[in-house]
């Protein structure tokens with residue numbers, strides 16, 4: 368009998384059913400690839416890569432650009448294979464047996480998986496009825512569990528709502544352990560909602576970002592964290608040497624240099640979220656949650672059947688089935704206007720026929 372470590376055998380798998388969708392709206396990806404001008408620059412840059420060398424200055428170049436943008440020191444930036452790797456390693460660095468990690472529920476489904484991987488104790492804090500976070504309850508859970516790491520996600524996946532910045536600051540003021548703010552979708556809400564300016568005041572604060580969502584670079588797997596240099600230095604030990612490949616690094620570097628080229632798509636997706644939300648609100652029996660992201664969460668008594676109906680038509684959305692606090696919920700990533708009209712029409716048809 369093979370003896371796996373306990374954390375692995377107990378760990379739930381990341382359970383997204385994939386197939387060749389006609390319309391893929393289940394992973395909060397961007398609906399289109401790189402803007403043509405950016406793609407051209409990326410391909411030119413890739414042709415100059417030294418394939419024989421481990422990536423070094425490419426890592427520094429991108430880190431310095433991000434540091435410049437947020438008026439931080441380069442030692443305060445650390446890049447990873449998606450923010451997934453950053454989050455996983457932070458859980459590893461602050462976890463271990465006897466350590467508790469506090470996170471909201473429902474939120475990003477990987478938190479509870481990384482808790483297991485880190486052999487830590489997970490302390491989920493239930494969101495309120497409207498999916499807002501009760502900051503007092505959260506602080507209490509951190510204190511009572513003597514947590515080593517607290518995590519929040521804003522705007523939250525899969526509920527779409529923002530945690531007000533004053534609540535983030537309140538939590539930072541009232542807890543002493545490391546405090547990770549996962550801002551994977553922040554660009555859709557706008558920089559003024561970001562916790563980054565608080566980094567100067569709270570050295571236990573960490574902000575994680577990704578290139579996968581607003582910059583539509585999910586294929587390259589690049590994310591980063593911003594934190595006090597001491598946290599970066601300790602966490603870096605959990606990563607293997609040269610963990611990021613040069614192809615992803617130079618691609619992300621060009622994308623970051625040309626980030627204004629992505630603004631039209633970010634605005635379009637935000638507008639689509641509003642337009643689709645308004646269209647769905649009028650459909651009988653559907654609850655639509657306000658979203659500050661590129662996806663929308665719906666609640667509907669026949670969500671499971673609706674999901675099957677959409678699947679049969681090649682439309683992939685994320686169904687939560689009977690997941691606690693997300694019963695009968697579907698999360699749909701925004702596509703282009705034309706794509707959204709396709710699935711909206713199917714939802715309308717389903718409700719008319721079976722609702």
Ligand SMILES: Cc1ncc(COP(=O)(O)O)c(C=O)c1O
Pocket residue numbers: 394395448449450451452475520524549551576577578579585588589590
């Ligand atoms: C809230 C949240 N954080 C982090 C991630 C990880 O993204 P990536 O590893 O692509 O950067 C995701 C991906 O869906 C997410 O929804």
